[in-house]
Amino acid sequence: MIEIKNLSKFFSTENGDFAAINGINLTIEDGDIFGIIGMSGAGKSTLIRCINLLEKPSEGQILIDGQDITALEGRELLTLRRKIGMVFQRFNLLMQRTIRDNVAFPLEIAGVEKKSRLERVDELLEIVGLTSKAGSYPVQLSGGQQQRVSIARALANHPSLLLCDEPTSALDSLTTNSILKLLKDINHKLGVTIIIITHEIAVVEKICNKVAIIDESRIIEQGLVKDVISNPQQDVTRKLLERGELA
């Protein structure tokens, strides 16, 4: 379980401090596919990046299974990050490595020996359906395939939590559907909790069981997807539902 308590992140700018996120409270249960939706600049990316401390929060706590991670440093921080997978909008594959070696990267980092590394990579490529591309390089793959590789990579060290930062925003709608289906399968079969950042309500509707709407650095509404969709409380939420997408 992940409990985010009163989380804020301030950036200092020329016009004083700016709160990218402000007093965020969220609870994500094990096995959830939790959607966080909002406009660009609402703070959703900062929020997800706080969860593996790519951004260091200014205030508040993030409890993962009861342990506050915000104070972790050095070795402990590295160990935490190895247990949390992350998928990015732009895939971010290593262009000079084969697909096999891209997926093996987190295993190398964690010091897994070569033989078990190769076995694990085969498993992962099978999960994402890219076994035949093991020896190819990223440039030879389509966007959707590259995102599959990045999902396989994120799963390498058996994480219990997968953070997805706009994972389908660089993909066409058909590819989006297949990536979302893959994420749902992973959640279902491997029991991985998923937090997904998006600006598309369709993404939330397709795979999330819970959703939080973030606007101007604050969570303005949250709950089960079916409740929020059938009975939105806030204007921003209604707008989101009407337009399907907030760019």
Added chain:
Amino acid sequence: MSEFFAQYGDLLIKNTWVTIYVTTLSTFFSYVFGVPLGVLLVITQPHGIWAHKTLNSVLGWIVNIGRSIPFIILMVALMPLTRLVMGIAIGPNAAILPLVIAATPFVARLVESSLQEVDAGVIEVAQSTGSTIGQIVWKVILPESLPSMVLGASITFITLLGYMAMAGAIGAGGLGDVAIRYGYYKYQTDIMIATIIILIILVAVIQLLGNGISRKIDRRIKK
């Protein structure tokens, strides 16, 4: 023509080798020192993976000062040091020390700009995977920028070829020495032209080699 080669062929071949030998070793050692310096310049930047303002400024200054001194002056100024380190202040081997000292800051800047081409997103992946700073440098930054660094190495080699000709003027030997002694002091235009042709060929070969290797190892290019 054949008469010319009979008379000067050995001289030209021998000194071509001297030039290649000194330039190759100097390029190699300037990378031994220049790569770590370039890496430090990049990772200690304000938003680098090991941000360190003071160290970054100090290194930046050292590199800038190193690059400000014209090679011919540096070489003369370093003669006492060269004698101390190499045991001799003239000759091909003695040229290596000033060449390496002159080229290291240059290499550091070239390496710095190659490393900066690495996508910030990829470094972020490495961080989110729990990589140490050393792992990010060894497994991400250096391999991802290797094709660009190979291009930099050919530029360095060609620059050092020019410096080596200057070193020839004060007793390092090589093609620069031949050009000065025969072409300039003795007005032997044919020898001057021969050294120029050899240098042009050397530069062309190195550039082709650099471009070729870089292309061959660069997996971003669809083949």
